[in-house]
Amino acid sequence: MPSFTTKIHGLKSQFLNTIVFLAVLTSPLISSATGINFVFNFTDAAGTGFNDAASGAARQNAMITAGNLFSNMFSTHFSNMGTVVLDATASDDPLGSTLASAGSEYVLGTGPGFNDQDVVRGILVDGVDLNGAAADGSVNVNFGQPWQLDPNATVLGTEFDFFAAVFHELTHALGFSSNIQKNGEDAYGNKTAGSWGFFDKFITDVNGDDMVDPTSFDINQAFWDTASIGGSSPSAGLFFDGANAKAANGGNSVGIFSPTIWNDGSSGSHLDTDNPVYSAMMMKHDRDYGSESRTYSGIEVGILLDLGYSAATSTPVPEPETYLLLLVGLMLIAKFQPRFAGIPTSSKF
Numbered sequence: 043m044p045s046f047t048t049k050i051h052g053l054k055s056q057f058l059n060t061i062v063f064l065a066v067l068t069s070p071l072i073s074s075a076t077g078i079n080f081v082f083n084f085t086d087a088a089g090t091g092f093n094d095a096a097s098g099a100a101r102q103n104a105m106i107t108a109g110n111l112f113s114n115m116f117s118t119h120f121s122n123m124g125t126v127v128l129d130a131t132a133s134d135d136p137l138g139s140t141l142a143s144a145g146s147e148y149v150l151g152t153g154p155g156f157n158d159q160d161v162v163r164g165i166l167v168d169g170v171d172l173n174g175a176a177a178d179g180s181v182n183v184n185f186g187q188p189w190q191l192d193p194n195a196t197v198l199g200t201e202f203d204f205f206a207a208v209f210h211e212l213t214h215a216l217g218f219s220s221n222i223q224k225n226g227e228d229a230y231g232n233k234t235a236g237s238w239g240f241f242d243k244f245i246t247d248v249n250g251d252d253m254v255d256p257t258s259f260d261i262n263q264a265f266w267d268t269a270s271i272g273g274s275s276p277s278a279g280l281f282f283d284g285a286n287a288k289a290a291n292g293g294n295s296v297g298i299f300s301p302t303i304w305n306d307g308s309s310g311s312h313l314d315t316d317n318p319v320y321s322a323m324m325m326k327h328d329r330d331y332g333s334e335s336r337t338y339s340g341i342e343v344g345i346l347l348d349l350g351y352s353a354a355t356s357t358p359v360p361e362p363e364t365y366l367l368l369l370v371g372l373m374l375i376a377k378f379q380p381r382f383a384g385i386p387t388s389s390k391f
Contacts, residue, residue, distance in 0.1 A: 284348025
């Protein structure tokens with residue numbers, strides 16, 4: 043019987059924080075929409091988090107609405123469908139570092155390879171639920187931070203966009219994250235004949251050198267040691283070199299966040315926020331105050347296509363020049379927003 047572990051990435055503030063998942067189960071609530079149907083198990087203890095006496099109903103409604111809106115956005119780009127069950131928990135810590143987090147359960151594949159299988163991706167890409175009736179992943183929100191929970195309201199410069207943040211987290215649950223650890227090990231402590239995530243298949247350095255040897259499945263340690271803390275693209279750091287992502291990026295590999303000081307849960311699993319080309323996209327590594335992107339860029343669509351998702355027949359990947367015009371507008375909006383240190387984390391690693 044395989045063992046299942048939760049892979050989580052999240053958004054954090056500047057303070058240290060410990061994520062705690064409580065095991066009190068309430069009745070599941072379903073986010074029903076075309077594409078992905080999210081079933082949320084709100085598992086907080088009575089009177090806390092999503093089950094808070096005063097705010098719980100509004101919080102649950104916001105999460106269900108976010109699931110519906112994400113499903114609708116996702117289905118404009120992809121044809122994959124399925125039901126995904128997530129345990130939803132929350133905190134109320136204004137000094138805590140975590141803004142939100144989410145991730146998929148995963149199961150180790152047989153033998154070395156890019157076979158560390160995300161349960162959520164398995165449901166949506168392969169049509170197979172690897173862990174049956176158990177929850178497929180988790181999502182957590184810190185309601186101690188200032189969120190705008192109305193999807194139609196203007197997000198002020200003192201608030202975080204709840205829906206943009208949840209969309210970011212749900213995308214991590216789809217498999218947008220690396221399993222490579224700071225020292226180059228896989229999630230099980232292996233550097234040779236390792237078991238890596240599918241995302242890791244596409245991670246290279248600026249010269250196109252694979253971080254994981256595609257034949258031996260060993261980490262290329264020298265390349266990793268340099269690139270993983272190499273700094274900003276396009277001249278250094280880690281890159282995603284999937285064919286669809288490159289096509290959407292003008293034929294160039296896509297920069298992955300690789301700060302010169304390793305950032306657990308951030309490094310290797312986000313677009314390169316330090317490169318202005320990617321700094322306004324949904325999968326940048328942090329959050330700004332105010333409205334943020336609630337739809338995928340052509341580059342993010344390309345990455346998910348490379349991860350095995352199927353394009354919706356009516357929505358091709360945008361041409362690079364078309365997307366770059368849109369990006370300029372997004373960057374002008376983001377330029378004047380105060381930056382809050384929203385840094386992803388992982389309880390898996």
